[in-house]
Amino acid sequence: MSIKFAILGLLHYKDMHGYRIKEHIERNFGNMWSINYGQIYPNLKKLETEGLVTKKDISQINAPNKKLYMLTEKGRETFTEWLFTPPDRGMLIRDPFLLRFIFFGFGDRKSSIKIIDEQIVNYERQLKKRKENIIKWEKQDVYVRLMADLGLNFNEMMLKWLNQARAEINKSSDGDLANAAGFFSD
Template sequence: MEKQSNTKFAILGLLTTGCRTGYSMKQMMDDSLNHFWKISYGQIYPTLKSLLDEGFITVQKQSEAGKPDKKEYELTQLGWDALKKWMETPVEEVALEKNELLLKLFFSHHQSDEAVKKQLESYLSKLLDRFKTYEAIEEMIVQTYGDQGDAKFWLMTLDYGKRTTKAAIEWAKDAKIKL
């Protein structure tokens, strides 16, 4: 079976959240998806073109005085069907995490314990900041979206981030003690 780009499904999924323009998709990615799925701004428009070519989406141009036409995208039935089929397909593999700190730590016998401790402290600080960000996002979702259908799933996704970040915080604290 040919391996597909999950980026196209991320874009299809964004269309279900009310994001209709490339710009609004980029904003949604920066505010939410970017915490667990990276899509560069340069991937959005080529992916939209590909989805148009496949018949998964349509586009309408909206004229604005003194500005370039705004393109608004919408899922077709074929796009909905493809998205649903992809969502129902089991995950093929558990993603490997690329972690610069772990890479450095693996080779840390070449540096002092003090240098390693500084790396761990810096990493821990970033993790604590990330956890605070997740708490703020959680509060925003609860206050803004309450019982709306998407909110439950956004909170589940966020819970994963909070739990893995909390585990990383505990690991970093323990690693510092082991030094």
């Protein structure tokens, strides 16, 4: 249900069409949020029938026609109401790397470290990008800027942790696995 509100939020800044909405989400939140046309176009239609947005067909000469969506008064109200209703659930994190990580004790140390190293490379690349972009965010509204800060903080924390994990795994012996049975206490 939240994509609907993400769209309504973005339309506060500017009238937009589906393609641009996806592009925008990917550019700005792509490292942690994923979206696709299969969600956007049906949701735009639904928002229109619910009277939260209106549509305007725009013909273009050097590009395919597009459909500009803009907020209605009702859309603005619905959004504002949602904005300050306390979030119904906590943060959900799903990471195929971390899911593997907790079970690395069932494999060999070498392979674990290989996968961890790949993660370090990924997060380092990401951090570099974030640092390049931070200037862009610096002049935006407080909230957008703070979100960019969070991204940086998160990235730095992950790298610190990954490196610490790598070091500890390196010095540990393979036999440490045996202790894991105590993981279960019933």
